[in-house]
Amino acid sequence: MNRPKLDPAMRQAVRKAQVDEETGALLYGYLATRQKDEQNRKLFEQMAADEKKSTRRFGRAYPAKSWKPSRWRLMILKLLSILLGFTFVVKRMQKDERLGQARYEQMKQTLPQAARMLEDERAHEKELYGMLDEERLHYVGSMVLGLNDALVELTGAIAGVTFALANTRLVAMTGIITGISATLSMAASNYLAERADGNSTAFKSSLYTGAAYLITVALLVLPYLLFPTGMYVAAFAVMITTVLLIILFFNYYLSVAKEEPFLRHFLEMALISLSVAVISFVIGIVAKNVLGIDAL
Structure with a gap:
């Protein structure tokens, strides 16, 4: 078989x-082995078989000395599928597999058969993963509700009492009490609202809302438990950084799993949370001075 001679860049792309x-x-x-849903299991088995077939075809046409996958990358992808769900991992892989436009145009000229094969397989694979059904994605709205409410409410509450109390332990206690109470209230409100709308999965929806809220509470309070009593400014700085990282991570997850715009949603959530924190901070300082409270 006469094969076109490949330059180093194209050989790397292949x-x-x-x-x-x-x-x-x-x-x-x-x-496929982790699926309880029969349709999901069959779809993953078909996707695995298609990829294996493509590997053999590609290997025969364009043999390489070594093209085994990285064990570390595979391990990380498996771990992410457990933590973040299979939809996130599958779509993340799709993004990783896409060649750069310039490299793909070059491949179409140098290796037209390989380019067509890749294009057809990507289209077929996208059609298949579009048929996958992951339960947790049905409750993204509930998670957004719990996460967003916790970020806004707890960021404001903690910012408001940090400089008023000037004591990390007192702030942590306030955050824990407020956070747990708000978690139960939010989960109950979500359950009642979903039941009123006739949602048969109202209880599970409320669990997702409560879990997102409680995890956020724990992450925001943690700096005040780790820093010494007098280092409330440092704890506050870490808390604000944590808020931004939570917003960054969650919006990145949605941008991949739900294919939603990342930057706009990230900036929107960050602006709301930080604005509430600033307003609450000012209220806390004013209240401390007006009431003459000294927690030291």
Whole structure:
């Protein structure tokens, strides 16, 4: 078989495509074994078989010395599928597998058969993963409700009492009491609202809302438990940084799993949370001075 001579950059692109195909085959096979839903299991088995077939075809046409996937990358992808769900991992892989536009145009000229094969397989795979059904994505709205409310309410409350109380332990106690009470209130309100709308999964929806709220509370209070009593300014700085990291991570997750715009949602949530924190901070200082409270 006469094969076109490949330059180093194109050889690397072909090798990457081969590695991606093999990684996909192993990952989808693993995900198939974890599915309780029969349709999801069959879809992953089909995706794994398709990737394996592509690997063999690619390997015969464009052999490489070494195109085995990284064990570490595969391990990380498996761990992410447990923590963040299979939808996130599958769509993240799809983004990783896409060649840069310039490199893809070059491949179409140098290796038209390989380019067509990749294009057809990506389209087929996108059609298949569009049929996958992951339970947690049905409750993204509930998670957003719990997360967003906790960020706004707790960030404001903690910012308001940090400089008023000037004591990390007192702030932590306030945050824990406020946070747990608000978690129960938010979960109950979500349950009642969903029941009123006739949602048969109202209880599970409220659990997702409560869990998102409680996890956020724990992360925001943690700096005040770790820092010494007098280092409330440092604890406050870490708390604000944590808020931004939570917003960053959650919006990145949504941008991949739900294919929603990242930057706009991130800036919107960050602006709201930080604005509430600033307003609450001012209220806390004013209240301390007006009431003449000294917690030291």
